[in-house]
Amino acid sequence: MPFWADILFWFGIVYAGLCAVFYLAQDLFFFRPERLPKWFSYKYPFPFTEVNFEMEDGGTVNALHFRVPNSKGVVFYVKGNSRSIKGWGKFAKDFVGKGYDFFILDFRGFGKSQGRRTEQILYSDLQQVYKWLASEYGEQRIVLYGRSIGSGLAARVASWNHPRLLILDCPYYSFLYHVSRYGFFLPIRWLLRYHIRTDRFVKKVECPIHILHGAKDRLIPYRQSEMLKSLSPDNITLHPIHGAGHNNLPDFPEYHDLLYDILHEEWAGEVRMRA
Numbered sequence: 001m002p003f004w005a006d007i008l009f010w011f012g013i014v015y016a017g018l019c020a021v022f023y024l025a026q027d028l029f030f031f032r033p034e035r036l037p038k039w040f041s042y043k044y045p046f047p048f049t050e051v052n053f054e055m056e057d058g059g060t061v062n063a064l065h066f067r068v069p070n071s072k073g074v075v076f077y078v079k080g081n082s083r084s085i086k087g088w089g090k091f092a093k094d095f096v097g098k099g100y101d102f103f104i105l106d107f108r109g110f111g112k113s114q115g116r117r118t119e120q121i122l123y124s125d126l127q128q129v130y131k132w133l134a135s136e137y138g139e140q141r142i143v144l145y146g147r148s149i150g151s152g153l154a155a156r157v158a159s160w161n162h163p164r165l166l167i168l169d170c171p172y173y174s175f176l177y178h179v180s181r182y183g184f185f186l187p188i189r190w191l192l193r194y195h196i197r198t199d200r201f202v203k204k205v206e207c208p209i210h211i212l213h214g215a216k217d218r219l220i221p222y223r224q225s226e227m228l229k230s231l232s233p234d235n236i237t238l239h240p241i242h243g244a245g246h247n248n249l250p251d252f253p254e255y256h257d258l259l260y261d262i263l264h265e266e267w268a269g270e271v272r273m274r275a
Helices: 003-030 085-096 119-137 149-160 175-182 198-204 222-231 253-274
Strands: 048-054 060-066 074-078 101-105 142-147 165-169 209-214 236-241
Touching: 048 119, 060 085, 060 119, 074 085, 074 119, 074 149, 085 101, 085 253, 101 119, 119 142, 119 149, 142 149, 149 165, 149 198, 165 253, 198 222, 209 222, 209 253, 222 236, 236 253
Parallel strands: 074 101, 074 142, 142 165, 165 209, 209 236
Antiparallel strands: 048 060, 060 101
């Protein structure tokens, strides 16, 4: 065998191996779950209840529901790709302090939630929970909030329904686009099991969309939010958080000021319409 053919052969073996590793291990790359025993007891300084959902395929989804007196509605918070709601529940303070109930769940394989996880199952679980919240509150009192990987998932649910508002926190243009930036040397489109096409979903969302994004975000660059806004400029308002990165938006007073204004302006508008 010629020397160059030998090199091509081994290159092909290595390349095929890389593709196989990426395909088989991508859940480990993209999701970093913290698992909790069923007997684990959540503790927070705000009143809450623990809610469990039994899905048709046998999977279970565990969630926390924080309530405040005379709430203006509920924020359905779709979290990022790491840890469990044991840690994410702390973000309830950013919303209950603004007069909203707060609802957050763990994806399957996280916390106490169990069962097989795929892109379609994630959508289905979130949709079932959304319908439960709609029966409790009515759609016009639901604010969908998607953080990081949860931004595309929240956009998918918003595109199927009629919430009052969609807030995206450090979103990606699409998960396919974002991963392709790093794995450009691999056939990502065919290997990736989570495409999460935020770029397609936002075009179908009928409620107002607000994007909050750190201007110095290096994990998901601010440019991706600019690209999303260009898809629906009349319906998307983009709010840069200057100096912020990907994981520290709540450290900036500007974030809380914007969040307050967004939630209360939209709520006040709904009250005026009902009047």
